[in-house]
Amino acid sequence: MNILLISVQKDLDIVGLKYLHYYLLKNGYNSRLLHLPNFNLNDNNTVENIDKFVREINPMLIGISLMSIEYYNARALTMYLKSNFKSIPVIWGGIHPTVCPEMCLDYADYICIGEGERTIIDLAKAIKNNENLKTINNLCYLENGQVEKNELYPLIEDLNEIPSYDHIPVNSFIQGENKRIVPIGKKVFKKYARYKGTVYDIMSSRGCPFSCTYCCNNSIDKLYQTKKVRRRSVENLIFELEKAINDNPGIEYINFQDDCFLACNDEYLKKFCEIYKEKINKPFIAAVIPIYVTRNKIKYIKDAGLAWISLGLQSGSDRVCKEIYKRKSLKADFLKAAGIIKDFNIAAIYDIILDNPFENEEDKFETIQTLIETPKPFYPQIFSLSLYFGTELYERAKKEYPEKIEDYLKKDNLLYHKNALNNIIVLSIFLSGKFINKIIYLYKQNQKGIRFKAVLFVARLLSLVIFEPLTYFKVIKLSQSGSYRRTLAVLPNYFKEGFMRYFKQFGANKKYEFS
Incomplete structure (x- = not known):
């Protein structure tokens, strides 16, 4: 059949x-x-x-x-x-x-x-x-x-x-750029896969310990009436990874797509890290939640091969995190986790959510100050808040801010509104705190004034042309243990994905505003 x-x-x-x-x-x-x-x-x-x-x-x-x-x-x-x-x-x-x-x-x-x-x-x-x-x-x-x-x-x-899948799945096909449908072999896979097929995606668990009001897990938790995180055995994971690497010597990274890779006990994590280092020994990528970050856990996974770590700040305002997003992870938790990650010299990706209609100006200033305090460098993953049907936040927005609900079916959540405060939030990732505080001072003095607009324009230009590319290079270098030679060798793998995101911030469908 x-x-x-x-x-x-x-x-x-x-x-x-x-x-x-x-x-x-x-x-x-x-x-x-x-x-x-x-x-x-x-x-x-x-x-x-x-x-x-x-x-x-x-x-x-x-x-x-x-x-x-x-x-x-x-x-x-x-x-x-x-x-x-x-x-x-x-x-x-x-x-x-x-x-x-x-x-x-x-x-x-x-x-x-x-x-x-x-x-x-x-x-x-x-x-x-x-x-x-x-x-x-x-x-x-x-x-x-x-x-x-x-x-x-x-x-x-x-x-x-649940059976594991092959890196290049059998019986798989793609309709390519020439509109022809062809089997996916090694050559085709390398052409169309992200990072030229050098990254193997795997899930070691299902479920998230959090149920943030904006997230699809919020809907899933209500559907199943549980927030339980289910995990595969260490042996099962290693078996899949060994097969994948033996069949595909070109795999350079393992990407764990769990909602929170560290939502497990120390015994499980230590066992995984020991066997992973012995039998797999490939650099890997993992997403975590700040309150699950401890010095011991980061030591385990760093020693096992952790090269990239993704962490959600979302907002630097504790009010927003607690009252709007209902996240148990607050500013202090994030900064503590970011400090530990910095101590271990791990390449970090930090998530930030903009365009939240429930945020006020003071909330945004708190996000700016949090980012100023965050150890540098890090790679920012900036999202425009999408109010997805079925989530708790969507239902709340429908009552309180119906005019702010955009068509989430069409919305690209990587394109945020380029208003003044959003621009300053982004700049605080790349520029010095002293300079950012000067921009905030000018904003508070007269956000419609020529001086503020001119300084913001120059700051954005310098950031886009110099400081952002430099930051990305530094973070990639961290992922390569500080080696310039290895950094230059892997840069081509990041061009399509990383630079696509970089240039996407110039997107035409989000208006640039300086007031």
Whole structure:
């Protein structure tokens, strides 16, 4: 039985769909994984090649995974598929259909809510045996115009039962720039994968210990009524990584995509680090939450090979973190964690959220002061707050600031509004505290004055041309243990991703304002 899984994500890093792909293969189904990063329904070549590919495979089920930003492409693709392949059921899964099933059922036949491994197997069995699909757990569908939601399977407790996937998945295809659909081999993978395919993505856990009001985990926690973090065994992780590296000698980094890599006890972490260093011995990347950062834990993972660490500040205002985001991690926690990371000379990426309608001017000044106090250098990951349907913050904004809710289905959250205070927040990452405080003084004196605008303009120009590129270089050098030779050697791997983000801040769809 043939099954087609489709991603319209812009890169090949769709970990969840790869796990489903291999879960189907493990259970004896002929799954094909198709990446459509440049999908455009208005391009005849795109459509013709997709049509040809689907007819050749002749799947009995098509699954499409999507986040909110991919909704419109998924909708257009599904409308085309339903018009031309009427007998093939189409199911949507992923975070957007999970929290917005009603919106999605206008196009998809079925929605998979929550984890999909058990549901996709049940679906495949039912279709193969010509059985009723509407009794399957986690499915959502329309019945006489009414939305029906079936009972949820419990979350998978034993993550070891989920098969690992290959770095270059078998039976995987991509529609490239020439619109032709081709198998993904080593050459094609290197061309289209992020960082030229040198990074292996893996998840050692599912779930987050936090339930921040702006995050999709907020919706998932409400859905399953739990915030439990589930972990794979150390042995299971090492087995997957050993296989990946043996099969793909070009892997240079391991990227752990956990919400918080350190949300585990010291015994587990120490065991992992010892075996990882002995058997894998590759530099790795991990995201953590400040309150889980301790000197001992950082020592363990640094010694095991930690090269990059990602940490969320989000806001330097304790009021915003506590009352708006409901984060248990505050300014002092972040600065303590950042200090430990600095002591161990680890390349750091710190997340900051801008464009929050609930923040006042004083909150923004506190973020600026926090960034001034943060040990340098670090790589900033700056987001414009997206108010996603289904989250607690979306519901609150709907009542208090409905006019501030942007279309999250179209919004690129890497593009923030270039108003004066946002600009100063960003500048505080790259320029000296003394200079930033001078800019703040001028802002408070007369934010519409020529002097303030002129100083801000010059500061932004100097930062963009000199200090930001220099900061990025310094952080990359930290990731290479301070070696200039190795830093220069890896720079080409960062050009496409890092510099794309750098130039994205000049985006035309966000107005530059100096007042």
